[in-house]
Amino acid sequence: MVPCVEVQTLKEHTDQVLHLSFSHSGYQFASCSKDCTVKIWNNDLTISLLHSADMRPYNWSYTQFSQFNQDDSLLLASGVFLGPHNSSSGEIAVISLDSFALLSRVRNKPYDVFGCWLTETSLISGNLHRIGDITSCSVLWLNNAFQDVESENVNVVKRLFKIQNLNASTIRTVMVADCSRFDNPDLLLDASDQATPLCQVFDLGGDSEDEAASPPLRNPRPGRAKEGLRRVLDGVLDGGTQLSERALETRVAELLAQGRTKPPERSAADARNKYLIFTTGCLTYSPHQIGIKQILPHQMTTAGPVLGEGRGSDAFFDALDHVIDVHGHIIGMGLSPDNRYLYVNSRAWPPGSVVADPMQPPPIAEEIDLLVFDLKTMREVKRALRAHRAYTPNDECFFIFLDVSKDFVASGAEDRHGYIWDRHYNICLAKLRHEDVVNSVAFSPQEQELLLTASDDATIKAWRSPRTVRVLQASRPRLRPFFSWFASHRR
Numbered sequence: 494m495v496p497c498v499e500v501q502t503l504k505e506h507t508d509q510v511l512h513l514s515f516s517h518s519g520y521q522f523a524s525c526s527k528d529c530t531v532k533i534w535n536n537d538l539t540i541s542l543l544h545s546a547d548m549r550p551y552n553w554s555y556t557q558f559s560q561f562n563q564d565d566s567l568l569l570a571s572g573v574f575l576g577p578h579n580s581s582s583g584e585i586a587v588i589s590l591d592s593f594a595l596l597s598r599v600r601n602k603p604y605d606v607f608g609c610w611l612t613e614t615s616l617i618s619g620n621l622h623r624i625g626d627i628t629s630c631s632v633l634w635l636n637n638a639f640q641d642v643e644s645e646n647v648n649v650v651k652r653l654f655k656i657q658n659l660n661a662s663t664i665r666t667v668m669v670a671d672c673s674r675f676d677n678p679d680l681l682l683d684a685s686d687q688a689t690p691l692c693q694v695f696d697l698g699g700d701s702e703d704e705a706a707s708p709p710l711r712n713p714r715p716g717r718a719k720e721g722l723r724r725v726l727d728g729v730l731d732g733g734t735q736l737s738e739r740a741l742e743t744r745v746a747e748l749l750a751q752g753r754t755k756p757p758e759r760s761a762a763d764a765r766n767k768y769l770i771f772t773t774g775c776l777t778y779s780p781h782q783i784g785i786k787q788i789l790p791h792q793m794t795t796a797g798p799v800l801g802e803g804r805g806s807d808a809f810f811d812a813l814d815h816v817i818d819v820h821g822h823i824i825g826m827g828l829s830p831d832n833r834y835l836y837v838n839s840r841a842w843p844p845g846s847v848v849a850d851p852m853q854p855p856p857i858a859e860e861i862d863l864l865v866f867d868l869k870t871m872r873e874v875k876r877a878l879r880a881h882r883a884y885t886p887n888d889e890c891f892f893i894f895l896d897v898s899k900d901f902v903a904s905g906a907e908d909r910h911g912y913i914w915d916r917h918y919n920i921c922l923a924k925l926r927h928e929d930v931v932n933s934v935a936f937s938p939q940e941q942e943l944l945l946t947a948s949d950d951a952t953i954k955a956w957r958s959p960r961t962v963r964v965l966q967a968s969r970p971r972l973r974p975f976f977s978w979f980a981s982h983r984r
Contacts, residue, residue, distance in 0.1 A: 495901070495913055496936075496944040496956040497923035503953040505532060505542050510947035512558045512894060512933045516565040519939035521590070523568055524953055525556035531570045531588070536937065538965065540955055544593045548572055551598065553584065558607040562614070566590055567638055569616055573604045581605075585618050587638045597640040605665045605892065611767070612793055614638045617653065617667055627739050627851055628746040630810070631656045631664040633769070637795050648795040654769075654786060654811040657750050659743050660851035662774035664784065666823075666892065670768040670832040675869050677831040680899060682865070682874055682917065739851060754810040758789060765790045768868060770835065772823045773816075779854035780823045783837065785815040785868070815871055819864060820846075822857045824883065825904065827895040829916075830938070834874070836897055837864045838904060840883060859883060863895070863904060863914070878914050878921075881906035894933035898941035905931035911946040925956055 508527035515522045515536075521543065524532045533544045548556055548570070558571040568588045576582060583604025587596045599618045601608055606619035615635055622630045633656070637649040656664060767788045772780035825838030839862050846855035863878035881904055885891065895904035901922070902914045911925035911934050925931070929949035937943040942958035957965075 494942055494958045494960055495922045496942050496958050496961075497913070497925065498957050498959055498962050499925075499954055500957045500962065501540055501955040503534070503540060503542075503955070504951065505545070506530070506951050506953070508555075508951055509929075509949040510932065510951060510953055511555070513935040513945050513947045513953065514559045514561060515935050515938055515945075516561040517563060517938055518565055519937045521561075521565070522935065522945065523559040523561070523570070524947060525559050525570065525572075526951075527555045528951075529553055529555050529572070531556050531559060531568070531586075533568065533590070533593075536943075546570070546588060546593065546595070548586065551584070551586070557583075557604070560609055561590075562610045562638075564613055567596070567614075569608055569610060571601060571604070571608045581621070585616065585636075587616070597636075597638060599634075599636045603663055603665065606667055606771075607665075609668050611635060611669055611788070615793070615795060617669070617769070619664060619667065621663055625742045625746065627659070627661040628742055629658045629661075629663060631658055633664070633667065635793075635795055651795045653788070653792060655809070656773075656784075656786075656813070657746065657754070657810045658773070659746060659775055660739075660848075661778035662776075662780070662851075663778070665772045665780055666826060667769060667771045668826065668828065669788070670770055670828055670835070670868055672766045672768065672832070674831045675833045677833075680829055680831040680833070682834060682867070743851075750810055754812045756812050757787065757814045767793070770826070772826070775816075776848040777851045777854040779857075781819060781821060781842075781854075783817040783819070783823065783826070783835070783866075784813045785817070785871075786811070787814050817866060817871075821862070822854070824861070824891070825893045825895045827897050829897045830899060833867065833869055834897070835866045835868055836895055836902060837866065838862075838893055838895055839864055861893075861904070861906065863902065878902065878919055881908065881910070881912045883907040891932075893931075894935075896934050896936050896944075898936040898938075901936065901941060903934040903936065903944055905934055905946065905948075909948075911944075913944070925954070927952070927954065 506526040506528050510524055510526045512525040520536055522534050522536055529549045531546045535541045535543045552575050553572040554575045556570055556572045560569045568590055570586045572584055574582045581603035583601040585599045585601045585608040589596055601618045602621045608616055608618050610616050615637055618634050618636055620632045624630055633653045635651045635653050640649050769786045769788050771784050773784040774781045819839045821839040821841035823839050827836045840857040841862055842855040859882050860879055861881045861883055865874050867874050893905045900916055902916050904912050907930050909927050909929055911931045913923040914921050925946055927948035927950050931946050931948050933947040935945045942961045944956045946954045
């Protein structure tokens with residue numbers, strides 16, 4: 494049943510292929526590439542190219558990510574703008590899958606926020622505002638996919654959340670988990686196989702005493718925050734407190750945010766709620782934490798205050814609901830089909846390492862750990878899956894996409910292979926060879942015995958299980974040899 498037999502190689506891209514995504518029906522998939530095109534494919538027994546959208550006329554440098562909306566009528570495509578080497582600006586485009594027309598374009602900064610659908614017609618983008626040398630603010634926006642406004646009173650964009658970033662960190666890689674899909678009995682992992690907690694999970698909305706010491710970020714009263722700020726500044730001026738400029742900036746930013754951060758909204762368990770998930774950090778620019786923010790039903794529309802001014806004047810930032818610290822550089826994330834389990838590719842920091850300078854994160858391991866978290870219990874489950882490797886250092890690290898089906902987990906790697914594991918027994922089942930780095934993998938949502946892999950070798954490969962290959966070969970009409978036909982007709 495493992496899709497390990499190569500059945501087709503697609504060579505229509507002319508540069509590195511960075512990402513693959515299937516439609517929910519499984520009939521189509523999309524690919525993004527350094528050649529600056531988004532290609533849409535028909536997923537028949539023999540895969541064929543349906544449409545290619547060239548994004549260079551819109552000043553894009555390359556395309557990096559795509560996602561189909563829930564009814565497969567629209568495609569979100571994310572890309573990077575042309576610009577100086579250190580530019581972080583990107584854009585999200587919405588493409589109609591009926592006419593292949595470009596419906597709207599939305600700015601996205603930094604570009605590796607990627608973007609994602611929240612509802613069938615609204616998508617999430619990001620923006621970044623610098624506050625200091627290593628302090629910034631990420632704003633997450635909800636955008637209507639259709640920007641042709643009939644009335645100036647109709648909102649097409651609304652601010653969802655505004656989150657403080659410390660120590661040169663930013664929010665990246667947003668995705669949405671739908672709580673209504675939890676508890677599918679066919680997809681549950683064995684609860685008895687709990688991992689030894691290697692990663693810390695902080696519930697920032699709780700009230701227990703042991704959570705009060707969690708990193709960022711309980712929110713004391715404004716008076717206490719002012720008193721703490723005064724103490725820090727007095728200590729620096731008196732020479733009693735020795736802090737570097739960056740450490741001082743971070744401490745002042747933390748104190749200023751205290752009392753001006755809106756705490757998580759407490760609500761009864763509601764299957765309509767969704768989780769916004771993203772990578773972040775509090776120690777360094779290297780993404781080493783997973784932030785989780787609950788989205789309530791009333792927040793899933795662009796109706797209401799345009800810029801989210803419904804918050805009080807003293808609530809400048811939004812607090813996160815949960816933070817997962819993986820003590821390593823996160824290079825990939827993916828959700829199980831029921832959205833309950835979050836799978837994370839991480840390259841670990843050395844045990845006991847301490848971040849002294851936010852611009853110099855610890856060295857990262859070549860081995861990639863594939864961690865699994867239960868979003869219902871906020872616990873780490875299963876031991877880490879290992880086999881795949883990566884070699885680039887912190888400042889050159891790039892995202893390696895993974896995918897999860899009912900029984901399998903697959904991931905790319907920098908060692909020129911894709912990998913497949915058994916999701917329940919943690920066994921590595923197959924290595925899928927390419928000629929260069931494998932950036933992305935994607936299972937057909939309707940047929941887990943079909944897997945696609947995308948590589949820096951500019952190809953997409955389709956892999957089927959030996960069982961499927963045998964069935965397809967048996968169903969083909971076989972031509973009768975000439976001599977057997979001749980012998981039968983002589984009688």
